[in-house]
Ligand SMILES: Cc1cc2nc3c(=O)[nH]c(=O)nc-3n(C[C@H](O)[C@H](O)[C@H](O)COP(=O)(O)OP(=O)(O)OC[C@H]3O[C@@H](n4cnc5c(N)ncnc54)[C@H](O)[C@@H]3O)c2cc1C
């Protein structure tokens with residue numbers, strides 16, 4: 416006999432736990448089912464551990480640059496990977512435990528550690544328990560793509576999950592994929608002291624961004640000694656005698672070989688849907704993502720999906736916003752929509768890239784009359800004072816409505832500064848208001864009004 420409850424949440428990612436607590440607090444008997452680690456990718460092998468390790472890597476980098484600032488650190492800088500991992504593990508474990516404690520301390524809410532699957536249209540089996548509910552919420556996230564390259568099955572390789580267990584410094588880390596995951600790990604491990612090679616299929620790094628962004632990031636990474644191969648095809652891998660991995664490919668029409676101690680796959684992600692045994696009423700697209708409407712309802716009555724498994728967003732803040740959209744509609748009489756949100760994200764290389772709204776390519780394609788402003792960091796006093804003049808700031812404005820269309824801040828503190836434009840866009844504040852605002856001296860943001868005074872039509 417199925418245990419009858421009011422709501423079932425499948426997956427403890429960045430939407431499920433928060434929704435489960437809200438549903439339980441609203442008086443609904445709720446079950447949340449998680450198969451491995453509470454907090455999902457973000458907490459356990461995504462944002463939080465990577466940004467913790469990025470912080471360690473930046474300290475090593477700045478220590479090596481110490482003499483540029485007139486500071487002596489005495490001797491060569493070295494990195495203790497066991498200590499880096501221990502620091503990361505502590506932060507991750509505290510966060511995951513905090514979530515578990517919060518859930519377990521919430522009345523009306525039960526946490527079940529199992530893999531969940533549909534055993535009926537409104538029925539979920541989790542181990543030896545069966546639950547039935549009129550409302551089911553799927554928050555099962557995604558996992559790394561593992562390709563079928565010749566030789567891969569026979570060799571050890573790393574993903575963003577298994578690299579979290581590494582407590583030694585790779586002598587030479589080969590990374591396939593030059594986008595968000597690949598580039599953050601590339602710079603991090605180069606700064607830890609590894610030799611790093613990035614192999615990317617596209618004709619530039621992080622191909623969703625404008626070419627000036629890709630090119631500047633490439634210059635930064637190459638400047639730190641990272642080897643980059645673009646236009647890679649026909650990858651094949653094999654184990655080397657005595658350990659390590661040999662990778663052969665065609666890169667830009669030339670055959671190439673890289674011999675590394677470790678291989679990291681960072682070529683994209685796929686949704687976790689197979690284990691769910693989804694009922695036929697829940698429609699997925701050709702890539703397996705669960706189709707949802709603007710309020711995150713699936714095609715089946717009483718079943719919602721949130722986070723990466725929907726294919727909308729693929730960031731922690733989009734998954735959390737999905738929770739807010741569902742909670743708003745179900746519990747708060749607030750008709751929030753996914754389409755209300757403005758696209759925004761950051762790439763946490765150093766200097767970081769903060770992005771909001773349209774890229775320059777998208778703005779051109781939109782057919783609007785566009786005004787653009789761009790400022791190299793070599794013109795920004797605060798960047799000079801900090802010794803961090805790599806990168807630029809770029810804004811795009813609709814010439815007719817005077818509304819911001821988008822921005823890219825590839826600069827020191829770019830991941831924070833971008834919120835100036837994001838919040839102006841959220842408030843529908845015309846650029847002319849920000850142009851006249853007095854900003855604090857000396858900050859990077861103080862140059863935003865100056866940049867807005869120098870806008871030119873996009874040619
Ligand atoms: C290396 C890396 C770095 C990242 N850095 C950032 C960043 O800096 N900023 C950012 O915004 N985003 C970042 N992301 C993306 C971010 O981690 C994800 O977008 C976010 O975690 C999505 O959360 P989610 O709620 O969809 O699901 P997930 O966090 O993926 O969680 C899904 C959960 O469901 C569980 N589950 C799956 N199937 C079942 C089942 N059948 N039964 C029970 N449980 C199940 C899983 O065990 C998992 O715990 C990063 C991702 C990676 C890989």
Ligand SMILES: NC(=O)c1ccc[n+]([C@@H]2O[C@H](COP(=O)([O-])OP(=O)(O)OC[C@H]3O[C@@H](n4cnc5c(N)ncnc54)[C@H](O)[C@@H]3O)[C@@H](O)[C@H]2O)c1
Nearest residue numbers: 592593594595596597615616617681682683729761762763
């Ligand atoms: N800072 C952040 O917010 C952050 C950080 C990491 C990850 N993420 C999330 O994780 C998602 C996945 O990131 P990702 O970098 O794995 O995927 P991605 O889809 O962004 O990029 C994959 C890259 O691998 C390349 N590629 C694909 N097949 C290849 C092949 N056979 N050989 C060589 N290159 C190949 C692609 O051209 C692309 O550049 C992102 O979309 C993002 O949402 C976010």
